[in-house]
Amino acid sequence: MNRVQPQHLDLSAIDWREVARRKRRLVSGGSWGMWLAVAMALLWMVPFYYLLITIFKSPAEFATGPKLALPEGLWPVVGNVSAAWQAARMGPAFLNSAIYAVTGAASAVIIAAMAAHGLARFDFRGRTALFMTIFAGTVFPLQLYLIPLFFSYQSLGLIDTRLGMILFYTAICIPFPVLVLRNYMSQMSREMDEAARMDGCGEFRLFFSIVLPNASSPMLALFLLQFTWVWNDLLFATVLTQSPELRPIMPALQVFQGGYASQSPTVILTASFLASLPTVLLFLAMRRTFMTGLTAARN
Amino acid sequence: MGDRSMSDSELGALDAERLGSADVRQRRRNALTGALFAAPALLFVTSFLLYPVAMNVWYSFTAWRKFEGLGEWAGLANYQRLATNPNFEAAAINTGIWVIASLVLPVALALALAVLLNGARFSDTAKTLFFLPRVLAPTAAGVIWYYVYAPNGVLNGFLSLFVGPVDRGWLFEDSTITPAIIVAFVWQTVGLPMVLLLIGLAAIPRDPIEAAQIDGATPGQVFLHVTLPLLLPTILVVVIISVLAGFTAFDHIWVMAQSFPGKRRLSLTVLMYYEAFTNNAWAFASAIAVVLGGIVLAVTWLQAVLQERVDRMLK
Amino acid sequence: MAEVRLVNLVKAFGRQIAIKGINLVIEDKSFVALVGPSGCGKSTTLRMIAGLETVSWGDIRIGGEVVNDLPSRSRGVAMVFQSYALYPHMSVRANLSFGLRISGEPRAEIDRRVADAVEVLELGPYLDRRPSQLSGGQRQRVAMGRAMVREPRVFLFDEPLSNLDAKLRHQMRAEIKKLHRRIQNTVVYVTHDQVEAMTMADKIVIMRDGRIEQVGSPAEVFRSPANIFVAGFIGAPQMNFFRGRVGPGGAIFVDRIGEPVLAEPGAFVLPAEGEEVILGLRPEHIVPENHGMVPRRSVCFKATVTMSEALGNETLLTAAFGGVEFVARMADPREVEDGETIEFRIDSDRIHLFDPVTEGTLRRVSN
Numbered sequence: 001m002n003r004v005q006p007q008h009l010d011l012s013a014i015d016w017r018e019v020a021r022r023k024r025r026l027v028s029g030g031s032w033g034m035w036l037a038v039a040m041a042l043l044w045m046v047p048f049y050y051l052l053i054t055i056f057k058s059p060a061e062f063a064t065g066p067k068l069a070l071p072e073g074l075w076p077v078v079g080n081v082s083a084a085w086q087a088a089r090m091g092p093a094f095l096n097s098a099i100y101a102v103t104g105a106a107s108a109v110i111i112a113a114m115a116a117h118g119l120a121r122f123d124f125r126g127r128t129a130l131f132m133t134i135f136a137g138t139v140f141p142l143q144l145y146l147i148p149l150f151f152s153y154q155s156l157g158l159i160d161t162r163l164g165m166i167l168f169y170t171a172i173c174i175p176f177p178v179l180v181l182r183n184y185m186s187q188m189s190r191e192m193d194e195a196a197r198m199d200g201c202g203e204f205r206l207f208f209s210i211v212l213p214n215a216s217s218p219m220l221a222l223f224l225l226q227f228t229w230v231w232n233d234l235l236f237a238t239v240l241t242q243s244p245e246l247r248p249i250m251p252a253l254q255v256f257q258g259g260y261a262s263q264s265p266t267v268i269l270t271a272s273f274l275a276s277l278p279t280v281l282l283f284l285a286m287r288r289t290f291m292t293g294l295t296a297a298r299n
Numbered sequence: 300m301g302d303r304s305m306s307d308s309e310l311g312a313l314d315a316e317r318l319g320s321a322d323v324r325q326r327r328r329n330a331l332t333g334a335l336f337a338a339p340a341l342l343f344v345t346s347f348l349l350y351p352v353a354m355n356v357w358y359s360f361t362a363w364r365k366f367e368g369l370g371e372w373a374g375l376a377n378y379q380r381l382a383t384n385p386n387f388e389a390a391a392i393n394t395g396i397w398v399i400a401s402l403v404l405p406v407a408l409a410l411a412l413a414v415l416l417n418g419a420r421f422s423d424t425a426k427t428l429f430f431l432p433r434v435l436a437p438t439a440a441g442v443i444w445y446y447v448y449a450p451n452g453v454l455n456g457f458l459s460l461f462v463g464p465v466d467r468g469w470l471f472e473d474s475t476i477t478p479a480i481i482v483a484f485v486w487q488t489v490g491l492p493m494v495l496l497l498i499g500l501a502a503i504p505r506d507p508i509e510a511a512q513i514d515g516a517t518p519g520q521v522f523l524h525v526t527l528p529l530l531l532p533t534i535l536v537v538v539i540i541s542v543l544a545g546f547t548a549f550d551h552i553w554v555m556a557q558s559f560p561g562k563r564r565l566s567l568t569v570l571m572y573y574e575a576f577t578n579n580a581w582a583f584a585s586a587i588a589v590v591l592g593g594i595v596l597a598v599t600w601l602q603a604v605l606q607e608r609v610d611r612m613l614k
Numbered sequence: 615m616a617e618v619r620l621v622n623l624v625k626a627f628g629r630q631i632a633i634k635g636i637n638l639v640i641e642d643k644s645f646v647a648l649v650g651p652s653g654c655g656k657s658t659t660l661r662m663i664a665g666l667e668t669v670s671w672g673d674i675r676i677g678g679e680v681v682n683d684l685p686s687r688s689r690g691v692a693m694v695f696q697s698y699a700l701y702p703h704m705s706v707r708a709n710l711s712f713g714l715r716i717s718g719e720p721r722a723e724i725d726r727r728v729a730d731a732v733e734v735l736e737l738g739p740y741l742d743r744r745p746s747q748l749s750g751g752q753r754q755r756v757a758m759g760r761a762m763v764r765e766p767r768v769f770l771f772d773e774p775l776s777n778l779d780a781k782l783r784h785q786m787r788a789e790i791k792k793l794h795r796r797i798q799n800t801v802v803y804v805t806h807d808q809v810e811a812m813t814m815a816d817k818i819v820i821m822r823d824g825r826i827e828q829v830g831s832p833a834e835v836f837r838s839p840a841n842i843f844v845a846g847f848i849g850a851p852q853m854n855f856f857r858g859r860v861g862p863g864g865a866i867f868v869d870r871i872g873e874p875v876l877a878e879p880g881a882f883v884l885p886a887e888g889e890e891v892i893l894g895l896r897p898e899h900i901v902p903e904n905h906g907m908v909p910r911r912s913v914c915f916k917a918t919v920t921m922s923e924a925l926g927n928e929t930l931l932t933a934a935f936g937g938v939e940f941v942a943r944m945a946d947p948r949e950v951e952d953g954e955t956i957e958f959r960i961d962s963d964r965i966h967l968f969d970p971v972t973e974g975t976l977r978r979v980s981n
Contacts, residue, residue: 037415041428047443047486048431050453054446067453111339118336122329130337137348141547141595143571143588147358147581148351171347174340191699194666199713199764200687203332209712213703232436234550239576250438257557265446272439283434287427304825305622305635313671318626321668321682 055080055273059264076266084271087263089244093252097231098278099162100248104169105226109219112174116181117207121193131182137175142235145172150239160242168236173226177219184218185211221289228279249275352592358585365579377586387587389564393477394546397566400481401545406538408485409492414522416493417500426497430490437487441554444483445470448555470555477565480555484548492537499533500526531609539602546595567591615677616690616767616800617642618663624671625658625824632658634824635672640817645794645801647815649808649847654821656804657772663802664693664770677767687717692761693770696777698753700745700760707741710759724763731759734793751782758793769794771803775810787814808848812836820844842892842973845966851897851930853966854940858893860884866967868893868960870936871915875962882967882976891976894966900942901959902931909961916957922950933958 054062056071058079084090115134119127149168150159158164188211196210212219234250241247253275256268359377362368381387412429416422432440447453448469455465469479503526511521527534549568556562556569563573567587575584618640625633633655640646648656661667663674665686673680681689701709710731714724732738735755745753754774761769771790775783791814794801805811811818812832820827820835820843828840839845845853858868858875864884865874875893877884885891901909917935922944929947933940933956942958944950967976 034415034421037412037425038421040412041421041425044429044432044486046453047440047447050447051443067451067456111343115337115340118333122333122336124326124330124333126330127333130334130341133349134337134340134344137344139596139599140348140352140592141543141568141588142549143547143568144355144592145348145351146572147575147585147588148354149347150575151581152351152354167343168347171343174343175348178340189697189699191695191697192701195693195695195699195760196701196712198664198666198686198691198693199760200717203336205716207336209716210701216703228434232438232550234436234438234553235572250436253438253442256442257554265449268442269446272436272442276435276439279434279436280431283431284427303637303827303829305624307634310624310631310634313624315629318624318670319628321670325668 051269051273054266055270057266059266062264062266077270080266080270081274083263083267084274087267088252088255088271090249090252090271090274092245093247093249096162096165096246097248097250100165100169100237101227101230103166104230105173105223107166107170108173108226109177109223111170112177112222113181113212113215113219114207115174115178116185117211119178120182120186121188121190121211131178134175134178137172138179146235146239149236153240159240160246162246165237165240165246165248168240169230169233172236173230177222177226180218180222181215184215188214217289220286224282224286224289227282231279355585355588355592358582359589361582363582363585368582373582377583378590380583381586381590386564386570387567389561390567390570393565394567396477397481397545397548398542400478401484401541401548402538404481404485405489405492405541406534408489409496409537410534412489412493413496413500417497422497426494429493432487433490435487437550438554440483440487441551444479444486444551445555445557447483448479471559473561476556476559480548480551480565483555484545484551487551488541488544492541495537495540496530496533499530503529529613532606532613535602535606535609539598542598543595546591546598615642617675617677618768618800618802619675620659620663620672621675622672623659623662623669623674625655625662625667626670632824633662633670636821636824636826638819638826638829640800640802642800643798644816645791645803645814646817646819647803647805647811648819648821649805649811650821650827651847652806653823655824656806656821659821660693660770660772660802660804663768664691665689666693690767691770692764692766692768693772694754694757694761694774696773698745698757698774700753700756702745705742705744706737706748706756709745709756710737710763713760713764727763727765728759731762734762734796735759735789750778751786754778754786755789758790762793762797767800769799769801771801771805773805775805776807783810790814809850812848818848820847838975838977839894839966840975842894842968845894845968845975849896851941851943853894853896854900855968856893856895856938856940857970858891860887860889860891862887866891866893866965870938871913871960873913873915875913875960875965876911877965877967878963881978883978884967884976885969890970892968892970892973894968895940895960895964897930897941898943899961899964900940901961902942902944903957903959905947906943906945909959909963911962912959913962914957914959916955919950919952919954919956921952931956 050068053068053071056074056077057065058076061072061076119131153159153164156164158167192210192214193206196206201210231248232250233248237248238251238254241251244252253271256263256271358369360373360375362371362373362376412425416425449455450466450468454469455467458465467475469475507525507529508521511525516524547568548566549572552562552565552569553572556565559565563570568591571584571587571591574580574587578584618638620636620638620640622635622637623633624631624635636659648659650656658667662669663676665681665684669682674682676689676691701712704712707728710728711724714727732741735758737752737755737759740748740752740756745756748756757774774790775786778786787810790803803811803814815832817829818832818835819829822843828835828844830838835844835848839848842855846855856868858866861867861874864877864879864882866877867874898906899909901907901912903914915935917933917940919931919933920939921932923930923932924947929944929950931942931944931950933942950956968974969976
């Protein structure tokens with residue numbers, strides 16, 4: 001029998017960094033690619049950078065200095081915020097956006113979960129047809145809803161009402177979550193259902209106590225996505241509301257538009273910044289949940 | 300051991316309908332429960348989404364303008380008007396440009412970024428950074444870029460460093476406004492295709508790639524012949540998302556073209572809004588919306604077909 | 615009283631008849647195992663008793679009451695699922711008490727029953743954990759506890775041990791049996807593992823293709839299998855089958871063995887002379903020369919070893935003679951080389967005889 005003498009490997013002689021470098025090169029085509037991507041990422045951030053430095057400049061400072069220069073001090077932001085807040089009536093606008101986004105997105109996701117449960121976990125003949133009906137809600141561009149909704153709302157007295165806005169946002173936020181949740185729920189264990197039924201669960205209790213808690217993570221991701229959508233909506237918010245008391249934040253920003261905007265860009269940009277703050281913060285805080293929601297969506 | 304089970308002939312003699320009756324009852328119960336759970340969603344979607352679409356189609360066949368003509372049947376008159384309306388022509392061309400641009404730019408850029416970032420060190424941070432613009436409201440993004448493009452804004456300031464003082468009004472000239480807005484649009488939206496492509500790339504099995512490498516293929520060839528084909532389903536999804544987004548872009552144009560007199564010619568979406576809420580030409584605007592919707596539907600249907608073919612090809 | 619009675623029970627899936635009109639009585643407090651190969655219908659039968667599948671024809675009676683149209687929760691049954699089906703988002707304590715909570719049992723009663731189950735199943739340290747934090751065996755016990763707290767008339771087990779490794783399975787078998795002795799309920803236990811059925815059940819029901827092949831105690835089905843299928847299904851390694859022919863005076867001539875095997879007089883109902891029979895012999899009843907007890911009456915023959923599997927305490931020899939293969943148990947084993955020719959003894963007192971056409975046993979039924 002042959003015996004191979006164990007060779008002694010001098011571990012200290014290996015340049016581990018070079019090993020890592022070679023591996024990275026193999027995987028991502030070399031370090032120049034990564035640096036290019038980093039450069040692009042930095043370039044991508046320029047508008048944000050511009051936004052952040054401008055908020056801290058006074059109108060005079062902004063008008064005179066180079067646009068990409070750093071601000072001289074931080075105090076001007078107070079003036080900008082106060083001017084923006086008052087000019088765009090941001091207080092009530094924020095409140096409205098919050099009400100519409102939270103209520104609309106939450107209601108939609110729960111209603112969507114109910115529909116997904118009914119269509120994914122009960123076997124009956126018409127269920128694909130019913131699903132396609134709901135899915136049809138994702139297929140049309142928003143413009144097709146605009147005029148009819150405007151007039152229906154007028155005749156129903158829903159125009160310029162909180163209820164009207166919430167109802168619409170709920171409706172439009174339902175189809176996509178149904179798509180995602182139906183897929184998710186069809187993969188949930190049926191045996192758990194059976195065990196619950198044997199434990200004496202009626203159908204509604206089964207849904208609320210057993211199915212819903214186990215779908216909480218995709219539901220949260222979907223809530224965040226829909227919340228962002230409602231918060232950022234401009235078109236329907238503009239068309240379906242008229243009075244400033246009921247207007248959400250995006251139409252409220254329109255006060256700066258057009259020729260009669262006499263405000264400095266510092267104020268206008270501050271207003272835009274404030275308006276976007278909630279969704280950006282939400283995203284940063286819940287990045288992971290956002291991303292898992294996307295993966296679910298892709299499937 | 301006794302007669303434990305029925306014989307085949309005894310089984311054959313059993314009434315088929317009675318055999319299935321318990322199941323029929325179960326199915327009916329299922330249908331009731333399932334439909335009950337789906338009822339709220341169905342109610343909302345049909346009343347607020349599907350019914351309006353039907354109404355919109357109907358409006359487009361009437362002569363509705365300002366306050367009258369709603370009951371009057373106009374046949375294809377509105378559609379014929381589209382053909383001769385100069386605004387429509389310009390808006391359609393611009394929308395076409397948007398579609399082509401959003402077909403090519405976001406996808407190519409996202410693909411390049413995804414490839415560069417795949418497995419790289421800062422990919423998680425990079426993902427967040429590129430995706431961040433998406434969370435910004437389109438309105439807010441539009442405002443930022445409005446000032447970037449302003450005659451005394453960032454872009455001109457930057458260019459001035461190289462070619463002397465520049466003070467073009469990028470958002471005021473016919474030839475530059477659409478590309479300018481498209482750039483802003485791509486800036487905001489490329490994050491999503493990029494993330495989707497990254498997920499797609501990560502899902503590609505390593506074996507075919509390694510086999511190709513062993514076979515002596517250069518990285519370029521590996522990419523072209525192995526990675527790209529396997530990435531095709533994801534690319535398809537990304538293309539569709541981008542194209543549909545490009546079709547229906549509104550917020551950016553609305554905000555960034557606020558000082559541009561010919562705003563209504565910049566895309567079909569803006570034209571439709573203008574005709575409806577400024578001209579009050581309801582039927583005409585409905586027709587525009589129907590055209591827009593029809594094209595979107597066609598594209599979506601095309602995607603479904605292509606998706607199936609790609610899926611079958613990869614099996 | 616918790617007797618389960620199946621009367622002409624039929625289950626049809628569309629045109630396919632899966633359960634073919636079976637009749638069965640499961641006595642109160644007994645432990646009955648439903649065994650059979652996959653697809654035989656044992657799980658479907660269990661699920662019909664549970665109320666998870668509809669009954670196409672026939673009746674299911676529990677405690678004398680027809681339960682066909684009753685929902686599961688009203689039947690007085692509880693089930694332990696193959697995959698345990700625990701509620702992932704609830705703690706063990708919540709899992710156990712869920713059913714009782716929603717049926718409105720008073721708090722004191724819930725606590726008592728849960729405490730009881732926890733004590734018997736030794737779940738004390740896990741009460742606040744989630745199912746995902748438990749091992750397979752622990753989850754299994756929680757599943758049993760959940761069934762236990764409902765104090766059902768009938769316990770249903772659907773292959774509960776098939777997801778566990780061999781050692782754990784062995785342990786859990788003893789635990790389940792112990793549990794049954796303690797709480798004295800009717801148990802219907804489905805498994806595809808005949809060893810499980812043999813070691814745990816008072817009565818075994820062997821099913822094939824939607825029909826019941828035999829019902830009997832473990833000893834009965836082992837010693838007096840009703841047909842070739844049962845004979846081959848129960849007992850491992852599987853029984854050997856040889857073709858044979860009836861000779862004069864109850865002698866069976868096995869193909870290729872010169873000497874006839876003399877069947878015990880009066881033990882079998884033999885067909886006419888010259889007719890074919892199938893002879894069955896378990897591996898332990900084909901004794902290699904010098905390895906094992908010499909049978910009282912035996913027939914010798916030689917065979918060539920084609921494969922040997924040494925298990926340590928015994929070796930399983932696969933041998934062939936004249937193209938016929940069989941497996942024999944070698945007690946007190948020695949090393950055996952492939953190709954070795956060994957002498958074997960057939961234990962004539964232990965043969966089984968079957969009709970080659972009906973496959974039924976030819977053994978005379980004793981009263």
